[in-house]
Amino acid sequence: MLEFLLRRILQAILVLFVMTVLVFFGVNVIGNPVYIFASSECNQACIDEIIVNLGLDQPIWRQYLTFLGNLFQGDLGRSFTHGVPAMSLILERFPATLELAIAALVLALGIGLPLGIYAGLKPDSPISKLIMGFSMISFSVPIFWIGLIFILIFSVRLGWLPSIGRGDLVSVFGLFEVSFLTWDGLRHLLMPAFTLSLIMMAMVIRLTRAGMREVLHADYIKFARANGIHERRVIGVHVLKNILIPIVTVLGMEFGGVIAFAVVTESIFSWPGVGKMLIDAIAVLDRPLIVAYLIFVVVMFVAINLLVDILYSVLDPRVRLGGNVS
């Protein structure tokens, strides 16, 4: 286990290093942020001053070395636009995105699993066909469009739900603020979380149904039934545990993506999360913020993958961390 963790951390550091090279030089090739900020009346002296202020007067390799040096001290640089350390900007907004993503995950599992199980148990019933149809639509219709339609129906026509921003916040242990503990917060959370969960939900339904179809015919299920185990226990424990592995794998990958790039949903619902911040940063070429965010995402993906691997071993004792076949 320890060896496994160590190897993973070494891998992560390597990935991180490659990533900084790619991202840093990548964003420095595109455009020039100076002209985004400069007023139209700004003359050459003024433009030169902006270049110095943003630290762009240095050759790019020196900028990169400075960046690496600061990175080792835990400093990811300061946002051009906001003038605040990039990491604090990310951390300030990350709880909002995390809350949205977790709410989406909960919805995806909470709705997707039961629907998938039902569709797996009674594949030929009209309700199952409806469920599968729903999952197909969730997969194929663009999130952007769905979000707008939700806003149009529930917010503009019916007036039930607010369409923008995050609701009232409650501080948890004084560490971060969450909105799902207030009624107003929940009302704000529902539409974006549901929109964001749709693709995951569709995936859960499909994986669950496929897994059910396969596992239900496995010998051990037949024996379990022959042993007279209650149907509820057969499905709830023996079947479910065996179909969860592909679901965990896929959701693990998907969840990272949902957190990192919830951009579309966040833009439509003006959710003050990191995705929206990334888009704004790209639009004005806020290089330090883009780089810091992508590094943050890499770290997050590595952590999630690690978590998924550990979850495997919990779900399936045959999977041994460390890869030694015993």
Add this chain to the structure above:
Amino acid sequence: MKRKVSIALVAAVTMALTPAYAEQVLTIGVRSEAASLDPHWTQLSADLQVQEHIFEHLVDLDSASQTVPGLAVSWEPIDETTWEFKLREGVTWHDGEPFNADDVVFSFDRLRAGIDGAPASPAFQLEKGSKTWEKIDDYTVHIMTDGPYPTVAEDLAMLPIVAEHATAGKTASVDFNSGEAAIGTGPFMFEEYSPGNRVTVVRNENYWGDQSAWDRVVFRPVGEESARLAALLNGDVDIIDYPPTVDLPQLEADPDFTVSTVSADRLIYMIPSYRHVEEFVTDVEGNPLMPNPLRDWRVRKALSLAIDREAIRDRIMGGASLPTGNIVPPGFFGYVDEIEADPYDPDQAQALLAEAGYPDGFMITIQGPNDRYINDARIVEAVAQFWTRIGVVTEVDTMPRNIFFSELIRGGDLTFPGFDDPKFSMALTGWGTVAGEATYTVSGILESYNAATGGGNGNFGRYSNHDVDARSILAKRTIDRNARLELLEEATKIAMEDYALIPLHFQVNKWAMKSSLEHTPRTNERTLAWEVRPVE
């Protein structure tokens, strides 16, 4: 219909039941959020419109961008190079400390010293005319320039005054965003800054000027235009800026909502480039053309006549544009009455092309941004079609602003500062006359490029005309308003008769709001709470 009746009923009942002392809150849905509350940090409109609720300038701009007294009650030149500003007495900062000349000197000193990391502080306004300043007494400040300099007041309208006692020694953005240094003299006081979500300001009871109708003003950023409209429709916000142009006709017809309109200070125009050979201008077979046909004024006039500006207004802009041949909007100092927008006349355009020696036309590529100006990419496409119709086969290349402006201004990263080499041969861009008068517009986009003096710093086609230069340079040193106006009008007329650039239109800014509100819109695109009032 039934729904509207019930809404009206609910509104009426609510109003009847609401006690007179109920808090009046105005929620504004804005296109982009304020990145910092330090008023010296950038000059992006999104930042300024929030900051201007908290901080003020010595000189204010009214809704038509003309100078009016702010923290200074009067100003006048006392000799060729010195302007005397008399400050308003009895003004206090939000924390109760009195405002005086020390704060003014401190603010200018802070700007000149530079704010660490600031991407675009307005400090360059102090460099124009090499301004220096001096406190004469507590309520008098002198501004000295290196020569006669007429637009000191216009420049100072861009320079917010911060409190010495609250700002000295503070780190720029962090301390302002937390509210600690966000102590101004403005009609509203800082309450909350929640990044990406909202900025809230509350009424300053001790404000020296007129009180607005609002106890509390909330700015909520809603970047997506359809979401912004939805937020207005469902009542999450009371007023929005930049409503989607495609929805304007329905909004204007809806009795529940009002749309306010004003022509903006932003000119949208095509810049031709004047080098002898242009990369993106070729003959019909694709060979470089020498000389570059854009150097012939008849070709430029033909291109201008080929554009149906009214069709662009009606079909693309939802009626929201003001076709023009001028460079500053009506009502601004320097607007020339007799210059009118070119009519749509493709026949004359073709005749002019033939006369200039291009009866079979030529090929050109227009570059333009696709996320900077209202409907920018679609305007470029329309212009390309108009030009192709008269035989100038036009291709379109639009790109995000973060790439477009780098190449428009400098061309490549390898050029040396001061020796910029703009890349495009024909580009669509915009120019905002922020100060409400034409001196720096004429100098910026019509004068020959000169990195040392700052002349022509927006002249990316490198147009050069001695007759324009002479008048523009003289205007910048002429304090007498009438003499200056004459110089500016002459320069504009000479350049526009020569088609130095091809103006399309002024953007027309729109705001959409509940019909219970009325709004005096501003030419400089900002949304200010005191310009929004409940309908009596």
